[in-house]
Amino acid sequence: MTTPDTLLHVEDLVVTYPTPGGATTAVDRVTFTIPRGSALALVGESGSGKSTIAHAVVRLLKPTAGRILFDGTDLATLPERRLRPLRPRFQMIFQDPYGSLDPHLTAQDIVAEPLRLSGTRDRTARTRRAAELLDRVGLPASARDRRPSEFSGGQRQRIGIARALASSPDLLVCDEATSALDVSVQARVLELLRELQAETGITYLVIAHNLGLVREISTDVVVLRSGRVVEQGRTADVLASPTEPYTRDLRRAALDPAAIRGRKPRELLHARGRAHTPA
Ligand SMILES: Nc1ncnc2c1ncn2[C@@H]1O[C@H](COP(=O)(O)OP(=O)(O)OP(=O)(O)O)[C@@H](O)[C@H]1O
Numbered sequence: 001m002t003t004p005d006t007l008l009h010v011e012d013l014v015v016t017y018p019t020p021g022g023a024t025t026a027v028d029r030v031t032f033t034i035p036r037g038s039a040l041a042l043v044g045e046s047g048s049g050k051s052t053i054a055h056a057v058v059r060l061l062k063p064t065a066g067r068i069l070f071d072g073t074d075l076a077t078l079p080e081r082r083l084r085p086l087r088p089r090f091q092m093i094f095q096d097p098y099g100s101l102d103p104h105l106t107a108q109d110i111v112a113e114p115l116r117l118s119g120t121r122d123r124t125a126r127t128r129r130a131a132e133l134l135d136r137v138g139l140p141a142s143a144r145d146r147r148p149s150e151f152s153g154g155q156r157q158r159i160g161i162a163r164a165l166a167s168s169p170d171l172l173v174c175d176e177a178t179s180a181l182d183v184s185v186q187a188r189v190l191e192l193l194r195e196l197q198a199e200t201g202i203t204y205l206v207i208a209h210n211l212g213l214v215r216e217i218s219t220d221v222v223v224l225r226s227g228r229v230v231e232q233g234r235t236a237d238v239l240a241s242p243t244e245p246y247t248r249d250l251r252r253a254a255l256d257p258a259a260i261r262g263r264k265p266r267e268l269l270h271a272r273g274r275a276h277t278p279a
């Protein structure tokens with residue numbers, strides 16, 4: 001159901017990938033809604049379809065079926081020519097802060113690039129705005145002329161966020177944006193995302209393995225298994241009484257001291273399974 005409060009409504013989304021053995025269905029009739037200014041978390045084990053959904057939402061791939069209503073416009077079927085003017089309004093931060101920044105550009109140019117693409121012709125204005133954005137995400141002025149290889153993972157993530165924010169998007173899709181980072185760095189990036197939401201009312205679709213992070217940032221959560229939604233609702237409710245074994249395991253893993261050191265629940269579950277197997 002969509003209301004004027006709805007920014008994103010995904011309905012019966014299906015994505016199939018062609019493979020040598022025939023088409024595989026990565027996302028199978030997934031439906032969820034994100035109200036403006038809120039944050040929805042997608043969780044689920046590896047291969048459950050989270051990134052595929054994210055890529056479909058920002059139309060890096062064309063869905064096989066279903067609707068992606070972004071502020072009332074169905075992105076699912078829109079040709080690229082009509083998507084282009086909308087693209088600045090939905091942006092994505094990628095899973096890997098190491099691979100997603102152009103190694104040849106300075107931080108300043110990386111952030112200014114989307115401004116150029118979205119039609120800010122004045123170079124001085126682009127430079128000024130890029131500097132403001134880098135400052136906003138907590139990078140020092142001395143960082144502006146450095147290239148990605150000269151930054152830590154957390155700093156690169158901040159550059160990615162600054163770049164995504166350059167076009168003042170309504171929706172930011174974060175694909176495990178912080179999972180490659182250690183927990184204290186994750187916490188600071190999370191804090192930044194929350195501050196930005198409070199300031200701008202930006203809406204988030206966040207993919208996460210770390211349940212602590214899900215709890216901190218999301219109002220609603222969708223749990224996926226094998227491309228299907230197996231559980232969804234308000235984050236507090238789902239985490240308080242999860243009905244799915246996966247969600248329960250995820251919750252248990254989030255309380256594990258190793259999880260606090262930043263390991264993924266999947267590894268923890270395997271580790272626990274081994275520990276409990278009689279010799
Ligand atoms: N380009 C592709 N071609 C064929 N199959 C793909 C492709 N990308 C993903 N898949 C398959 O689609 C399913 C969903 O993958 P997806 O990357 O969306 O999962 P995920 O939930 O993001 O996993 P992870 O937590 O490991 O990032 C998996 O079975 C995967 O093997």
Ligand SMILES: [Mg+2]
Pocket residue numbers: 050051052095
């Ligand atoms: Mg993924």
